[in-house]
Amino acid sequence: MTHLGATVTPDGIRFAVWSSSARRLWVSIFDDAGARQVERLELKPEGEGMHALFVPGLASGTRYGFRADGDYAPERGLWFDPDKLLTDPYAVEIDRPYQYHWRLAARRNEGADTAPLMPKTVARALPQPLAVKPLLFQPGGLIYELNVRSFTKLHPDVPEAQRGTIAALAHPAIIEHLKRFGVSAVELMPIAASIDERHLPPLGLSNAWGYNPVTFMALDPRLAPGGLVELRDTVATLSEAGIGTILDLVFNHTGESDRLGPTLSLRGLDPQAYFRHLADARLANDTGTGNTVACDHPVVREMVLDTLCHFVRFAGVDGFRFDLAPVLGRVDGVFEPDAPLLEAIAGDPVLADRVLIAEPWDIGPNGYQLGNFRPPYLEWNDRYRDDVRRFWRGDAGAIGALATRLAGSSDVFGRAGQPASRSVNFIAAHDGMTLADLVAHERKHNAANGEHNRDGHNDNLSWNNGVEGETDDAEIAKARFADQCALLATLFASRGTIMLTAGDEFGRTQQGNNNAYAQDNAITWLDWAGRDEALERYTSALSAMRCAFPALSDTHFLTGEPSDASAIPDVEWLTETGAPLGEADWNDPGRHRLVMMLGDSGGGRLAVMVNGDRRQCVFTLPAREGFHWHSVIETQAVDLARPVPGRSVNFMIERRASKARAGKGS
Numbered sequence: 001m002t003h004l005g006a007t008v009t010p011d012g013i014r015f016a017v018w019s020s021s022a023r024r025l026w027v028s029i030f031d032d033a034g035a036r037q038v039e040r041l042e043l044k045p046e047g048e049g050m051h052a053l054f055v056p057g058l059a060s061g062t063r064y065g066f067r068a069d070g071d072y073a074p075e076r077g078l079w080f081d082p083d084k085l086l087t088d089p090y091a092v093e094i095d096r097p098y099q100y101h102w103r104l105a106a107r108r109n110e111g112a113d114t115a116p117l118m119p120k121t122v123a124r125a126l127p128q129p130l131a132v133k134p135l136l137f138q139p140g141g142l143i144y145e146l147n148v149r150s151f152t153k154l155h156p157d158v159p160e161a162q163r164g165t166i167a168a169l170a171h172p173a174i175i176e177h178l179k180r181f182g183v184s185a186v187e188l189m190p191i192a193a194s195i196d197e198r199h200l201p202p203l204g205l206s207n208a209w210g211y212n213p214v215t216f217m218a219l220d221p222r223l224a225p226g227g228l229v230e231l232r233d234t235v236a237t238l239s240e241a242g243i244g245t246i247l248d249l250v251f252n253h254t255g256e257s258d259r260l261g262p263t264l265s266l267r268g269l270d271p272q273a274y275f276r277h278l279a280d281a282r283l284a285n286d287t288g289t290g291n292t293v294a295c296d297h298p299v300v301r302e303m304v305l306d307t308l309c310h311f312v313r314f315a316g317v318d319g320f321r322f323d324l325a326p327v328l329g330r331v332d333g334v335f336e337p338d339a340p341l342l343e344a345i346a347g348d349p350v351l352a353d354r355v356l357i358a359e360p361w362d363i364g365p366n367g368y369q370l371g372n373f374r375p376p377y378l379e380w381n382d383r384y385r386d387d388v389r390r391f392w393r394g395d396a397g398a399i400g401a402l403a404t405r406l407a408g409s410s411d412v413f414g415r416a417g418q419p420a421s422r423s424v425n426f427i428a429a430h431d432g433m434t435l436a437d438l439v440a441h442e443r444k445h446n447a448a449n450g451e452h453n454r455d456g457h458n459d460n461l462s463w464n465n466g467v468e469g470e471t472d473d474a475e476i477a478k479a480r481f482a483d484q485c486a487l488l489a490t491l492f493a494s495r496g497t498i499m500l501t502a503g504d505e506f507g508r509t510q511q512g513n514n515n516a517y518a519q520d521n522a523i524t525w526l527d528w529a530g531r532d533e534a535l536e537r538y539t540s541a542l543s544a545m546r547c548a549f550p551a552l553s554d555t556h557f558l559t560g561e562p563s564d565a566s567a568i569p570d571v572e573w574l575t576e577t578g579a580p581l582g583e584a585d586w587n588d589p590g591r592h593r594l595v596m597m598l599g600d601s602g603g604g605r606l607a608v609m610v611n612g613d614r615r616q617c618v619f620t621l622p623a624r625e626g627f628h629w630h631s632v633i634e635t636q637a638v639d640l641a642r643p644v645p646g647r648s649v650n651f652m653i654e655r656r657a658s659k660a661r662a663g664k665g666s
Helices: 148-152 166-170 172-180 227-240 298-315 325-329 340-347 382-393 399-406 474-492 533-548 657-663
Strands: 005-009 012-018 024-030 037-042 044-047 050-056 063-069 142-146 185-188 244-249 319-322 355-358 378-381 423-425 497-501 571-574 593-599 605-611 627-631 648-656
Touching (some): 166 227, 172 227, 244 355, 325 340, 382 399, 382 474, 399 593, 474 648
Parallel strands (some): 142 185, 142 497, 185 244, 355 378, 378 423, 423 497
Antiparallel strands (some): 044 050
16 A cells, blocks of 8 residues: 655655545645644545645645545444544654544534644654564563553652653663563553543543544654654663563544544544444444444554554564454454454564564453464453452352463463463453452442442452451551462462553552543552552562573463473472362362472472461472472561461472572572
8 A cells, every 4th residue: 555644755745645435635734833724735536545645845843634525424424524624544743632622523514623623743754763673572471561651650760841751661760660570571551642531521530541542653742742752762771671662552443432422533534444333334332432443444454554563663662462452353343363454463574573462352242252362462361360369359169260370271272282371461450450459449439430430340359358448457457468469479470471560569559449541640640659668579579589480481381291301290289288189179169278389490399389268377398308498589488387377379499408508589
């Protein structure tokens, strides 16, 4: 396809946009302030839906927007209105953030020209493409999910003017924090320019998460005031520290919402092509946000690929997480694992070696597709999340599910003989309760969202340790700390990629709000001054342990057979007495204890001792002549002659006796 968007040359700018159903298209050129339209030039049809025009004398930095005319018939899925200024779908920069206004959604001839309300697209000459570098992230590593704005908004060491921006991620204090936890890659929640949902401004709220984009390449000026260069420089600094960058991208819908939503870009250019419609011409809503992008349309497919390649070539990112990824695999509304777009992403020469992560569900027909994406896609594993929560909540009969999740979820990802797990294991994410809130709230507390606590999931598999929310009770606080430690230890002991959401390593809270997308305030801003430093140290020790013992981060499924010449099985499942777990043990609904014994490459074994019971218990580990068991984490020293505390996970490493002292605390 001929290049779309604005191509800057030494002699001027070529503007190109695609629409199969517009009768006329224009480019509006604005002054340097983006306030006054100075020219409105009609684009020329070039065949197959392409409309283009070369305008001599224009230079990089020119502000512009498109306009389109055709039928206005919302009942048929058409919203053409030349009074609506439209953002270029291939925009790489806009000059200000989007702000919702009712006139953006007004019917034709009822809202006047929207140019004063819209950001202007900035035509920008792109930098030289970056040289391709090997990936820093590998499956089995630690992904650190973060919201760019809330992550550094209150960080005392980051200069105030830089707080809440992408550039802040390159600050030495942030780099030091990430390295302390052995972060393999940061996963940035959406940084493309987004718009508030129309119900938020009247409530005095704004979308703090960014999962409501207008187009896909242009960065939000609030997050990246330095534009693409700011992202590029930050990615480079993170890379120098050994940390990769993964972008969370939203290709499943746009902020143009349902039939009552604003006309901002794709809706005004060719809504029947860019969005999926039902048989009665209504917008399909597989996303719960009002529209669904037609990812099976060739032009949309090309736009998605161009976006991904743009961020790899010009920003150097390591990969992508796809929000509501089944939408990308829907063909005529039906999910297909080998859908053209999914195959094209995995097979593109620029993208083939990048990290690809699917959120494997949407709310459309048959939208739950966990385990059904094809390699190399990794997948967010909500069954891991839920089974681990159930176990630590104390649910009966949860021991088998816990073992399956610790071992990489072969029941989900081992189909068709796949040898390795594609699971992204997580206990808490941006969506839902924080780790600290899981152990302090049995119920969601979303009143601040202005929807009378109706929004957000009702079943959080959470518990409060006796009191709902904040308490001064020291015993309850101690129990909550122990539960957080147990949850974190479970995560770091799990096979497959693991994901930690920023702040969960030091006890961040959202006051029980499990849907804080609209809270751009202290509810979501990380409280660096008030962080739990003891929990932070423990999480750091867990990460060091995981890095030291490759058996934990290995993604290959466990077999129970020796994996090398040592004759030590890669895994044994034992009771607290050291005996193999039998069928009766696995099926005992009251069992809350087990030992996962992993073969270690050094010829010894690593014992992960899980005591989910509230009672303390003496664990017995099988001994071998010439070997010695010792604690892995100094601050959690275990003496096998003494009881292990209830509701805890403890780690012991077996080394040859002569090496035991030298290896202590590793």
